Amino acid sequence: MTAIAPEIFKAYDIRGIVDKSLTIATAAAIGRALGSAARQQNIPAIVVGRDGRLSGPALVKALSQGITATGVDVIDIGLAPTPVIYFAAHELGTQSCVAVTGSHNPPDYNGFKMVLGGQTLYGEMIQDLRRRIASADFFSPPRSQPRLAAPHRGADVGLGRPGADFYKGRGSIKKAAVRQAYLDRIVGDVKVSRPMKLVVDCGNGVAGACAPELFRRMGCEVIELFCKVDGSFPNHHPDPSKPENLRDVQRVLRETDAELGLAFDGDGDRLGVVTQDGEIIYPDRQLMLFAADVLARNPGAQIIYDVKCSRWVAESIRYQGGRPLMWNTGHALVKTKLKETGALLAGEMSGHMFFKERWYGFDDGLYAGARLLEIVSRWPDAAWPLKNLPNALATPELNLKMREGEPHALVAKLQTDGKFPTARELITIDGVRAEYADGFGLARASNTTPVIVLRFEADNPGALARIQSEFKTALESVWPGLSAEFDHAH
Secondary structure, X not given: OOOOOHHHEOOOOEEEEEOOOEOXXXXXXXXXXXXXXXXXXXXXXXXXXXXXXXXXHHHHHHHHHHHHOOOOEEEEEEEXXXXXXXXXXXXXXXXXXXXXXXXXXXXXXXXEEEEEOOEEOOOHHHHHHHHHHHOOOOOOOOOOOOOOOOOOOHHHHOOOOOOOOOOOOOOOEEEOOOHHHHHHHHHHHOOOOOOOEEEEEOOOOHHHHOHHHHHHHOOXXXXXXXXXXXXXXXXXXXXXXXHHHHHHHHHHHHXXXXXXXXXXXXXXXXXXXXXXXXXXXXXXXXXXXHHHHHHHHOOOOEEEEEOOOOHHHHHHHHHOOOEEEEEOOOHHHHHHHHHHHOOOEEEOOOOEEEEOOOOOOOEOHHHHXXXXXXXXXXXXXXXXXXXXXXXXXXXXXXXXXXXXXXXXXXXXXXXXXXXXXXXXXXXXXXXXXXXXXXEEEEXXXXXXXXXXXXXXXXXXXXXXXXXXXXXXXXXXXHOOOOOOOOOOXX
16 A cells, blocks of 8 residues: 555646655555556556656656556656646547646745546546545556457557557557647647737746747747746746746846736746736636637626636626626636536636636646737737726735645635624625625635635725724634735735
8 A cells, every 4th residue: 555645636637846755655556546547447558747847757757657557558748737638638539638847836845737538527436536546546457358448539649549459458658749730730720910029937937838939929929937847946936827927027027028928837828927017917807808808709698717717807898798707716626617608708817817718728828828819919009908997906825824624624714703884785606705896805715835825905095094994803703813904905
């Protein structure tokens, strides 16, 4: 039996500190558990790719050995952004993949984002893998085993013709290259109306392997910032949701005649946007722009947004003739809801954008950047449509640190006992979101770290202060000893 750290099995992925909570032996066990789950679904092959972290190659090797031990083949696409790995699962016909990535976490972290049969694994599906490992419930193929159906495009990577014997005994590891197919697919579909000059900051993350080429092929001039893939992240942390990580983009925009800045997280599935004058266009406002564009071609379409987004998102979608749907935070949850509802677009405040119209429905920061350029290039001043989006006085994401397990307990108490006397509506699909005539407040438990996540928005400073005060009183009343102190708005 493999000893595993249960805390690495998160809500949306598996993630831990390499050589501490996440070891090579654990990666191999995860591979056997995932391969065994694939066998139950008659999935014959899984695409595997990795970001630029130094631990990536060793983890891929161990994971792949675990998967192939169950008789399932691995298609290794090497170094690739997470969206390219998702794309490969579609392009190669497996509908199954693992991105070995630490996403936006520090360099000593790594982990696994997983899809099986088109379903992103989250929640109990991830816990099922943990339980399978703990009980050593692994599939071991006989020396000769029944035929399983190969991916319909398996011949493209030397996997044999569809309907052939896909494997006997242990699975095999094949190599495949999909990067050019991914770029070709975007460039063939997304068109800019005029050439643009961009600052592109990849934070030394794996997006650097694709982003500069993508935007140059679209006809843009690119000033590269930290686009060399380096898993030690020597310049700044690759998380564009944090304003401090966009300072280099803002500086270069000041120093050059570039008209827009794009920034990506460590694995390329999130987008940050900065205008020429240095204004950060946060993801909820990006979503308003994307929604207007999608709705112009698809009147009445449903658009999904998460609970952290501005109340102006729903108003903007309704104004454009669409149907807004608020949903839980979490890329796997949003992606699943998108598939369930048939919505054409979804977005999260964290920077994940999910396009179903003209794309595949997975979160893709690179594709979102391309779609943004397609829209703003219609104006002589690219900043104009961005700066004229509805806006409000808002705080960044605020965190109250607690002990492991406490945030969810606090939120449960807040949902049942919290008092918000001036709120006109309480929404409890994910934490507590109190809607006011002049703003909103949100308190939810993070599913990845032991913190309470807070966000506030209001029409003016007085309203913001009142809403924050009401939340402070509610939080401290349901959890004696808690000191709820909030930062200023941006």
